[in-house]
Amino acid sequence: MVFNNSHCIIFLLVTIIIYPSICYGQEANSLYSRATYYGSPDCYGTPSGACGFGEYGRKIYDGKVSGVSRLYRNGTGCGACYQVRCKVPGHCTDEGTKIVVTDHGEGDHTDFILSVRAYSDMATSGMANHLLAYGVVDVEYRRVPCTYYGYNLMIKVHEHSRFCNYLAIVPIYQSGAFDIEAVEVWQADCKEWKGMRKAYGAVWDMPNPPKGSLTFRVQVSVNGEATKWVQLADVLPDQWKAGIAYDTYLMLD
Structure with missing residues (x-):
């Protein structure tokens, strides 16, 4: 392809206009x-x-x-x-x-x-x-965004948990740029979601958790705006143990 002078002038003008806008967009973030x-x-x-x-x-x-x-x-x-x-x-x-x-x-x-x-x-x-x-x-x-190659989102049972009277959990390997705003656990006998308390930091807890394997759902947000609930099915086994991290087989991207 042959470029004449008019093509070069147009290309230069487009570059002058677009390049600063790209740089400005990066700085604006x-x-x-x-x-x-x-x-x-x-x-x-x-x-x-x-x-x-x-x-x-x-x-x-x-x-x-x-x-x-x-x-x-x-x-x-x-x-x-x-x-x-x-x-x-x-x-x-x-x-x-x-x-x-x-x-x-x-x-x-x-x-x-x-x-x-x-x-x-x-x-x-x-x-x-x-x-x-x-x-x-x-x-x-x-x-x-956080990136953890080879890891899905995991739910760690906090060391202070006491089976089966008290459960505290900590989400780890939280990929993407999401924030977790709320956590609920499914109570099968009542057919309802039961909210967990924000204990401190990234730790969520509840007394007397439901029996059996546990399914959670987390409310995630981007830039402080709640977006959706994400379900984490059968994450904890019915005989969960304190200090163990359980795989959700899910990546939050």
């Missing part, structure tokens, strides 16, 4: 805040995070996890993923780091209190120690 980090012996997260994830919350995403302040949203923000990029000239990669919210914390006007692994992951090669020396940095961030 980003927000700005500050980030700091917390120490741990092995640079991973902490198993005692406010979301109630336990050991899962320590090493998920290879320990690239974070406590958040406003984004915690009374626990609804637990399990959400964000791309966080620092804004220190000459120190930061364009990609930044991708983190999972596993804890709540307040810092020096910061939205993110990152694990050392996550904080260092924002740095260009050889600049991690220099970035750590700042202590607090300006960041750009945006919500991104």
Whole structure:
């Protein structure tokens, strides 16, 4: 195909018009805040995070996890993923780091209190120690879908559960960009859904749960707007055990 001068001029004009709009669209999805980090012996997260994830919350995403302040949203923000990029000239990669919210914390006007692994992951090669020396940095961030290759959504029975008098559950490997707003369990003898209480963080509980295998449904939302109920059939066996994570065979995308 042969391009004459008029074709080149038209192509250049289209590029000039479209390219800034693409860049603007990407920037429009980003927000700005500050980030700091917390120490741990092995640079991973902490198993005692406010979301109630336990050991899962320590090493998920290879320990690239974070406590958040406003984004915690009374626990609804637990399990959400964000791309966080620092804004220190000459120190930061364009990609930044991708983190999972596993804890709540307040810092020096910061939205993110990152694990050392996550904080260092924002740095260009050889600049991690220099970035750590700042202590607090300006960041750009945006919500991104969580991706867990090889894992479906799982329902972990919290260690504080007591068969069969008290049941607490924690959804883990929550993919996509959904928030779980409500959880209900099917009570077969009454033919009705019974709501679970938001105990704290990502933990939902109820006294005297129904007998037999348990079916749940979760109400999921995007950007704070409730979208739909998703049913999780026969997730827990009739002899469920505390501390065990049960596969739902479902991915929330």
